[in-house]
Amino acid sequence: MRRSPEEASFEDLVRSEWDQLARTGKRYALYRSLPPDAGADIVATALERVWKKEWSTLCLMDSSRQLATIYRYMQYVAQEHERHTKRVSPVAPEELPQPVHHDRDPTERLAAEDLLTDVAAAMGELSDRERTVLELAAIAGLTNAEIAEQTGMSRTHVSTVLARARNRLKDKLRDRAQHRCDGARLPRQTDTGQADREGGA
Amino acid sequence: MMERNLDPMPRTGDLDLDQVFRETHAVVDAVPAQPDDIGSVIRAVFGAADPSDHALAGGSGARSRSDRDLVDEQTLQDAGADVDELVRRSSPTGLHIRRSPALDAIGLTPTAAAARRVSGRIESLREARRLVGLRDAETLVARRDQEYRSRVLDAAEELMVEEGYGAVKMLRLADKAGLMPLLVIRFFRTSNDLYLALLQRKGEQWLQASAVAIASARPLTALWDFNRERAKLTAEFAALADHRRELRDEVTSWAQRLRDMHSEAMPVLLIRYNVNAASAAGYVTLLENALVVSPTDVESQFMAKIASTLAQLETKAAVGTAAHISLSATSITVAGHHVAESPDR
Numbered sequence: 326m327r328r329s330p331e332e333a334s335f336e337d338l339v340r341s342e343w344d345q346l347a348r349t350g351k352r353y354a355l356y357r358s359l360p361p362d363a364g365a366d367i368v369a370t371a372l373e374r375v376w377k378k379e380w381s382t383l384c385l386m387d388s389s390r391q392l393a394t395i396y397r398y399m400q401y402v403a404q405e406h407e408r409h410t411k412r413v414s415p416v417a418p419e420e421l422p423q424p425v426h427h428d429r430d431p432t433e434r435l436a437a438e439d440l441l442t443d444v445a446a447a448m449g450e451l452s453d454r455e456r457t458v459l460e461l462a463a464i465a466g467l468t469n470a471e472i473a474e475q476t477g478m479s480r481t482h483v484s485t486v487l488a489r490a491r492n493r494l495k496d497k498l499r500d501r502a503q504h505r506c507d508g509a510r511l512p513r514q515t516d517t518g519q520a521d522r523e524g525g526a
Numbered sequence: 527m528m529e530r531n532l533d534p535m536p537r538t539g540d541l542d543l544d545q546v547f548r549e550t551h552a553v554v555d556a557v558p559a560q561p562d563d564i565g566s567v568i569r570a571v572f573g574a575a576d577p578s579d580h581a582l583a584g585g586s587g588a589r590s591r592s593d594r595d596l597v598d599e600q601t602l603q604d605a606g607a608d609v610d611e612l613v614r615r616s617s618p619t620g621l622h623i624r625r626s627p628a629l630d631a632i633g634l635t636p637t638a639a640a641a642r643r644v645s646g647r648i649e650s651l652r653e654a655r656r657l658v659g660l661r662d663a664e665t666l667v668a669r670r671d672q673e674y675r676s677r678v679l680d681a682a683e684e685l686m687v688e689e690g691y692g693a694v695k696m697l698r699l700a701d702k703a704g705l706m707p708l709l710v711i712r713f714f715r716t717s718n719d720l721y722l723a724l725l726q727r728k729g730e731q732w733l734q735a736s737a738v739a740i741a742s743a744r745p746l747t748a749l750w751d752f753n754r755e756r757a758k759l760t761a762e763f764a765a766l767a768d769h770r771r772e773l774r775d776e777v778t779s780w781a782q783r784l785r786d787m788h789s790e791a792m793p794v795l796l797i798r799y800n801v802n803a804a805s806a807a808g809y810v811t812l813l814e815n816a817l818v819v820s821p822t823d824v825e826s827q828f829m830a831k832i833a834s835t836l837a838q839l840e841t842k843a844a845v846g847t848a849a850h851i852s853l854s855a856t857s858i859t860v861a862g863h864h865v866a867e868s869p870d871r
Contacts, residue, residue: 328704329704330704332572335571339567339568340568348555351554351555351559352551352554355557356550361557361559362559365559365560369571372567373571376571376572381670385670438553440549440550441553441554444546444547444550463547491543494543495541498541498546499541
């Protein structure tokens with residue numbers, strides 16, 4: 326069967342980056358409180374769309390650009406997934422499979438799982454734009470320049486939005502932690518505005 | 527004093543978001559899951575559709591409201607081109623892009639465009655992104671066209687060398703080049719177009735290769751080998767010129783240019799072998815014996831003799847001894863002994 330160079334280059338990329346793609350797909354799923362197997366769906370759908378819509382020109386670009394595009398598509402597919410499934414039947418946190426850490430102290434383990442639930446819930450409260458930029462940065466690991474290229478925003482705008490997203494996320498997490506430790510009060514960070522002291526992701 | 531509780535947050539000071547993500551990533555990555563089998567994913571993807579070959583083809587994108595949030599004003603302004611301007615800019619090579627694939631590529635169906643009277647009013651991120659991408663697309667399309675064109679020429683060359691110019695047929699070419707037949711036609715409307723393009727390409731390549739050979743340490747042997755290498759293709763072009771009047775002039779002009787280059791260089795080369803410059807023309811003709819395509823036994827022997835004599839000549843010249851070798855268009859004499867005679871052709 327004749328294999329065009331486009332097919333070959335696409336397949337080569339997918340095969341060589343498969344572990345990374347699968348892992349990122351799972352992350353996108355779990356940070357939206359979707360079952361981890363949804364990650365595989367996300368990867369497959371995104372790959373299909375990239376192949377159909379972008380590959381004829383994307384195959385000429387370098388692999389980092391190709392990967393960034395795939396990650397952007399995956400982020401969008403994950404969003405669609407969540408909106409579709411949550412509309413039907415929202416998944417309660419208890420029903421998600423619990424990660425197994427044999428080596429960690431049970432106290433720590435519980436804490437870590439709570440942390441994931443908190444982070445996922447807090448991210449759900451961000452605006453679409455903030456969440457997209459944050460996910461591309463923190464989950465897919467794109468640089469600000471790559472995010473700017475993929476979303477069509479300017480680089481400064483990406484930095485601004487990312488900083489704002491991180492600050493809001495921090496505040497939300499702090500609020501939740503506050504909720505949980507009844508009575509304990511954590512120092513509240515004053516908003517430093519656009520400059521994010523910790524730098525971009 | 528705060529009691530120890532399940533709260534993982536630091537109790538004082540700043541909240542380290544990067545650390546938080548590190549921990550949650552660790553949790554997430556440890557969750558067991560069944561990833562798809564790569565093979566079946568790839569098969570499913572390719573089974574779905576081809577990236578078809580009118581430039582910038584895409585599926586119609588579903589534009590979601592949230593896309594609009596992602597566009598900033600600057601991008602909208604940058605991307606505020608007229609759709610027709612878009613179409614014009616996106617077909618630099620004259621490939622005709624009809625309006626509907628162009629609109630399709632930017633995520634609009636023609637009716638939606640008509641309904642919204644698109645003309646500078648672009649609304650969704652996808653459109654903006656694609657428009658920004660399309661500005662780069664000009665170079666991408668041109669580059670891709672060049673690549674495809676040279677693939678077709680490579681395939682044509684291979685077929686001509688292996689099976690003769692009769693084997694150069696559109697479907698065969700498309701298959702060998704890995705492209706759609708439609709594309710082959712787009713680049714080369716008639717077979718003469720193809721042959722002319724190939725002739726042009728090979729002609730230039732051969733002139734360059736000759737220059738390299740002439741400048742090398744053993745130019746006579748290099749030129750001999752060069753002629754051997756191009757024998758088959760040269761013969762095919764000659765046959766083509768014979769059968770097709772339109773190609774005749776072009777083929778003969780390239781052949782003449784090549785021969786002229788060799789003839790001009792030859793007297794200078796012969797100086798280092800202590801050969802009379804007057805025999806230059808004879809040497810050029812002698813070297814053209816290499817262009818025989820299916821030599822008979824006698825011809826093969828003669829050719830072998832030429833090759834080895836040239837090698838001797840050049841080796842001796844390299845070490846500074848006189849070779850007492852005399853070659854003419856028709857005979858080879860070494861140290862006074864007549865060694866070989868050109869077979870009657």
